Amino acid sequence: xxxxxxxxxxxxxxxxxxxxxxxxxxxxxxxxxxxxxxxxxxxxxxxxxxxxxxxxxxxxxxxxxxxxxxxxxxxxxxxxxxxxxxxxxxxxxxxxxxxxxxxxxxxxxxxxxxxxxxxxxxxxxxxxxxxxxxxxxxxxxxxxxxxxxxxxxxxxxxxxxxxxxxxxxxxxxxxxxxxxxxxxxxxxxxxxxxxxxxxxxxxxxxxxxxxxxxxxxxxxxxxxxxxxxxxxxxxxxxxxxxxxxxxxxxxxxxxxxxxxxxxxxxxxxxxxxxxxxxxxxxxxxxxxxx
Amino acid sequence: xxxxxxxxxxxxxxxxxxxxxxxxxxxxxxxxxxxxxxxxxxxxxxxxxxxxxxxxxxxxxxxxxxxxxxxxxxxxxxxxxxxxxxxxxxxxxxxxxxxxxxxxxxxxxxxxxxxxxxxxxxxxxxxxxxxxxxxxxxxxxxxxxxxxxxxxxxxxxxxxxxxxxxxxxxxxxxxxxxxxxxxxxxxxxxxxxxxxxxxxxxxxxxxxxxxxxxxxxxxxxxxxxxxxxxxxxxxxxxxxxxxxxxxxxxxxxxxxxxxxxxxxxxxxxxxxxxxxxxxxxxxxxxxxxxxxxxxxxxxxxxxxxxxxxxxxxxxxxxxxxxxxxxxxxxxxxxxxxxxxxxxxxxxxxxxxxxxxxxxxxxxxxxxxxxxxxxxxxxxxxxxxxxxxxxxxxxxxxxxxxxxxxxxxxxxxxxxxxxxxxxxxxxxxxxxxxxxxxxxxxxxxxxxxxxxxxxxxxxxxxxxxxxxxxxxxxxxxxxxxxxxxxxxxxxxxxxxxxxxxxxxxxxxxxxxxxxxxxxxxxxxxxxxxxxxxxxxxxxxxxxxxxxxxxxxxxxxxxxxxxxxxxxxxxxxxxxxxxxxxxx
Numbered sequence: 001x002x003x004x005x006x007x008x009x010x011x012x013x014x015x016x017x018x019x020x021x022x023x024x025x026x027x028x029x030x031x032x033x034x035x036x037x038x039x040x041x042x043x044x045x046x047x048x049x050x051x052x053x054x055x056x057x058x059x060x061x062x063x064x065x066x067x068x069x070x071x072x073x074x075x076x077x078x079x080x081x082x083x084x085x086x087x088x089x090x091x092x093x094x095x096x097x098x099x100x101x102x103x104x105x106x107x108x109x110x111x112x113x114x115x116x117x118x119x120x121x122x123x124x125x126x127x128x129x130x131x132x133x134x135x136x137x138x139x140x141x142x143x144x145x146x147x148x149x150x151x152x153x154x155x156x157x158x159x160x161x162x163x164x165x166x167x168x169x170x171x172x173x174x175x176x177x178x179x180x181x182x183x184x185x186x187x188x189x190x191x192x193x194x195x196x197x198x199x200x201x202x203x204x205x206x207x208x209x210x211x212x213x214x215x216x217x218x219x220x221x222x223x224x225x226x227x228x229x230x231x232x233x234x235x236x237x238x239x240x241x242x243x244x245x246x247x248x249x250x251x252x253x254x255x256x257x258x259x260x261x262x263x264x265x266x267x268x269x270x271x272x273x274x275x276x277x278x279x280x281x282x283x284x285x286x287x288x289x290x
Numbered sequence: 291x292x293x294x295x296x297x298x299x300x301x302x303x304x305x306x307x308x309x310x311x312x313x314x315x316x317x318x319x320x321x322x323x324x325x326x327x328x329x330x331x332x333x334x335x336x337x338x339x340x341x342x343x344x345x346x347x348x349x350x351x352x353x354x355x356x357x358x359x360x361x362x363x364x365x366x367x368x369x370x371x372x373x374x375x376x377x378x379x380x381x382x383x384x385x386x387x388x389x390x391x392x393x394x395x396x397x398x399x400x401x402x403x404x405x406x407x408x409x410x411x412x413x414x415x416x417x418x419x420x421x422x423x424x425x426x427x428x429x430x431x432x433x434x435x436x437x438x439x440x441x442x443x444x445x446x447x448x449x450x451x452x453x454x455x456x457x458x459x460x461x462x463x464x465x466x467x468x469x470x471x472x473x474x475x476x477x478x479x480x481x482x483x484x485x486x487x488x489x490x491x492x493x494x495x496x497x498x499x500x501x502x503x504x505x506x507x508x509x510x511x512x513x514x515x516x517x518x519x520x521x522x523x524x525x526x527x528x529x530x531x532x533x534x535x536x537x538x539x540x541x542x543x544x545x546x547x548x549x550x551x552x553x554x555x556x557x558x559x560x561x562x563x564x565x566x567x568x569x570x571x572x573x574x575x576x577x578x579x580x581x582x583x584x585x586x587x588x589x590x591x592x593x594x595x596x597x598x599x600x601x602x603x604x605x606x607x608x609x610x611x612x613x614x615x616x617x618x619x620x621x622x623x624x625x626x627x628x629x630x631x632x633x634x635x636x637x638x639x640x641x642x643x644x645x646x647x648x649x650x651x652x653x654x655x656x657x658x659x660x661x662x663x664x665x666x667x668x669x670x671x672x673x674x675x676x677x678x679x680x681x682x683x684x685x686x687x688x689x690x691x692x693x694x695x696x697x698x699x700x701x702x703x704x705x706x707x708x709x710x711x712x713x714x715x716x717x718x719x720x721x722x723x724x725x726x727x728x729x730x731x732x733x734x735x736x737x738x739x740x741x742x743x744x745x746x747x748x749x750x751x752x753x754x755x756x757x758x759x760x761x762x763x764x765x766x767x768x769x770x771x772x773x774x775x776x777x778x779x780x781x782x783x784x785x786x787x788x789x790x791x792x793x794x795x796x797x798x799x800x801x802x803x804x805x806x807x808x809x810x811x812x813x814x815x816x817x818x819x820x821x822x823x824x825x826x827x828x829x830x831x832x833x834x835x836x837x838x839x840x841x842x843x844x845x846x847x848x849x850x851x852x853x854x855x856x857x858x859x860x861x862x863x864x865x866x867x868x869x870x871x872x
Contacts, residue, residue: 085593097592103585111579218538225413264424267417274414275402
């Protein structure tokens with residue numbers, strides 16, 4: 001029963017991680033580059049929620065669309081500053097430029113909000129459902145629902161719309177996409193916007209139960225990175241599954257030992273996976289990319 | 291040469307001397323502003339310079355984005371700090387112990403981590419760092435936990451205390467200078483072009499007999515040793531150690547220093563360290579936002595000066611003070627080992643999925659033979675070359691060369707056994723000069739002079755002397771092919787494997803290349819040449835084999851093979867495809 005409770009908690013956390021990893025892998029597929037600022041964008045989303053709540057004391061669900069739109073704009077800025085000028089350089093350049101942008105975001109937030117933990121508003125309010133000795137807070141349920149809706153929305157966008165087809169074509173082979181008349185630059189910028197909006201949503205969702213501080217970005221990017229590696233570099237489904245695995249591992253192991261040991265074991269597990277199956281648990285999709 | 295010309299040549303050759311002068315000028319700075327705080331910043335700059343010079347081995351030279359340099363730094367700090375506080379050891383012992391601790395970690399993680407591709411390598415090194423950080427936070431009895439350990443002794447050498455201020459600053463910069471000298475020794479001479487080849491064209495590096503795994507390992511280990519050394523200096527300077535030294539900001543600082551200064555330039559690491567340590571000071575007026583300047587400087591550099599300040603300086607020099615073409619070094623004679631070695635291939639098989647690219651080939655190439663390998667596209671010619679050279683592993687069968695079996699051996703080992711090759715798609719370092727590209731293939735040559743001498747001899751023979759100083763990327767395909775041939779020849783191979791050497795060449799160039807190959811063959815070199823152009827092959831080949839569907843369908847004198855009905859049906863019957871797929 002205790003384990004089941006932990007699994008429920010883990011799934012809620014994993015739903016948040018999944019949004020982060022989804023954004024990470026979308027950018028990876030569109031650009032072959034690692035967006036290392038993705039973790040800081042999550043934090044920015046959390047603070048966006050804090051700031052919006054200060055302006056209008058509404059429940060989180062009402063703030064979410066605004067936070068996502070604003071974060072999408074931030075994503076566009078990221079693509080213009082840290083990706084577009086470096087698109088013809090080796091992918092490691094983007095890795096470094098997004099690290100740099102992450103530093104700017106982190107210290108900017110630190111300047112505005114300070115280093116103390118802040119809380120974003122709950123989606124619907126506090127409280128919990130209880131059934132058979134298990135508890136599920138309203139916020140946890142909201143995280144799962146909102147994440148499921150957003151992931152479903154991205155799935156529909158990519159699978160069912162003309163825009164989604166253009167995005168996928170860009171991700172598959174940008175040269176051929178360009179030859180087919182697809183505005184590759186706009187598609188890449190849009191992917192960054194989408195990734196940032198997803199990161200922002202995750203930030204807003206997680207910043208209620210887990211608080212948010214400017215230095216949290218490193219934690220999120222590493223979890224997303226690990227999720228994408230164990231899920232198979234470039235696989236969207238794998239990234240979502242990987243995020244869930246990371247969160248479950250973290251929650252369950254942390255309950256038995258403590259959080260530090262759980263994180264240590266997570267990295268140890270990652271190193272073992274990299275050593276034994278460098279292509280990830282479900283195989284690699286993106287091939288040799290950086 | 292005029293006096294100005296001499297000056298320019300000196301500038302061109304010894305821009306590093308200029309930088310040294312700049313560094314000295316910088317070192318003289320505290321004479322004018324010798325307050326303790328400035329001295330402390332300069333001391334910290336020296337510490338970061340040492341760590342960044344170390345980071346250049348793995349990130350700059352080996353081209354692997356390691357995110358563990360901060361970890362090596364922090365581990366060195368912890369090792370020295372713990373030994374100083376708990377065992378009361380002096381700097382003469384804590385310093386080497388810190389280096390050893392970082393080096394040991396590098397050796398332990400090298401096996402799982404070093405073989406990973408770029409993004410996995412970056413993440414894995416990040417993971418290693420996180421594990422070390424967690425150990426530092428949680429192993430309280432030894433590390434002091436989250437609070438760390440205070441009261442680390444000042445630097446003391448055999449009982450003599452090195453006081454803060456001037457003495458410590460000089461010691462730190464003395465050690466940084468020693469580190470710079472060591473790095474110059476390790477990456478200077480022919481190591482530079484070899485690292486570049488390994489970074490840009492790993493397959494070609496292996497084919498030149500460069501053991502990439504060993505070189506990567508050495509670079510990783512060196513970076514750890516330097517990082518550990520810098521960490522020891524840091525802990526004896528700030529006198530406390532806490533988990534902060536293992537956290538990501540230190541790693542980011544080292545990355546920023548290296549990117550901003552220049553990835554492979556020692557002067558760049560020093561420049562970057564001095565700049566980045568002082569940057570927050572200059573941006574103090576921004577108050578709590580000053581740390582953003584770090585990110586902004588890093589972003590600006592990667593956008594406008596991708597090779598860092600040193601790279602930008604070099605480009606500016608080339609533009610405003612163009613280097614006069616230096617005289618070529620004197621040519622040195624090459625040794626061609628005319629051995630009696632025979633290549634024997636038996637029942638060789640290689641599948642790709644369901645495709646049998648090589649499907650049971652038996653082939654013996656006698657010493658001194660000049661063999662042409664022909665066949666339609668996809669008949670298995672390139673795969674055969676790759677199998678002999680070790681770039682592919684066979685699924686079945688064997689390859690014997692000289693006295694030993696070579697199938698399954700790594701490409702570098704096969705190259706060292708005297709088998710050299712070129713590639714169907716050229717694998718040169720475009721940004722590097724023809725001379726350095728060719729010299730990089732000289733696996734025996736350690737010093738630049740002998741490697742350059744041999745290269746000059748070959749460039750003369752192949753008609754490349756006029757373009758020796760030009761970057762390979764600026765040459766037309768014909769000259770690039772010849773440069774690759776020269777690189778394969780410089781180590782004096784007994785067997786030369788060429789994969790479509792005439793692709794992209796003009797008729798005249800083909801004749802001259804065929805003459806060169808014919809001459810090499812007369813001198814005793816065994817040749818195996820894949821080509822579509824029969825006229826080219828018949829100029830020097832004494833024997834032809836024709837492949838079809840991964841099997842040999844004809845073998846004999848050029849005339850015999852050309853007229854063989856099976857060959858005509860399989861290859862010549864279809865429209866010949868020439869010179870367009872190189």
